[in-house]
Amino acid sequence: EVQLVESGGGLVQPGGSLRLSCAASGFTFSSYEMNWVRQAPGKGLEWVSHISTSGSDRYYADSVKGRFTISRDDAKNSVYLQMNSLRAEDTAIYFCARSFAVWGQGTLVTVSS
């Protein structure tokens, strides 16, 4: 069964850092581009970041550029999102997605003092 499972969310103070993980199973992870998408409470979907199959191409939404870093470890079938300098407006459920075709259930990040 194709599956994506996110972890690493939680409560963090403004200015703090958090690292999200997404563990993949049921498919050849190294063959797929991966994305992070977030959804603030009661709002729509916002694309956050993309990483290519080789990891050589990485893209970010303007809202997170310079603060977030996407990476992948094909040996561990995982993609990561390192989030620094967190702001209240980063509060959201963060989903990982395989080429936008398969989605995880998400992990909640709350930025609050």
Place this chain on the structure above:
Amino acid sequence: EIVLTQSPGTLSLSPGESATLSCRASQSVSSGYLAWHQQKPGQAPRLLIYDASRRATGIPDRFSGSGSGTDFTLTINRLEPEDFAVYYCQHYRYSPFTFGPGTKVDMK
């Protein structure tokens, strides 16, 4: 950046009726790199349509996508109770891979 606009914001229909959802792009989404996702409360999004008109695996044939360039449509024939949800269009032509604001299909 391609900005996607969806209309209407909310569609109130009864089971058995048909729904027509619109997605308009601020510039051409060449090669039809346009997807439709369905999201129900408390759930992750689910891909319905990709490449503007191709149904994803396991999606019933009452869902169909059409369009090209800047105008795209998702049609849902004979609404089933499980189809009441929010629908988002999204382009993946190039970064940033933006989503539309969504259309909520609710039960009249």
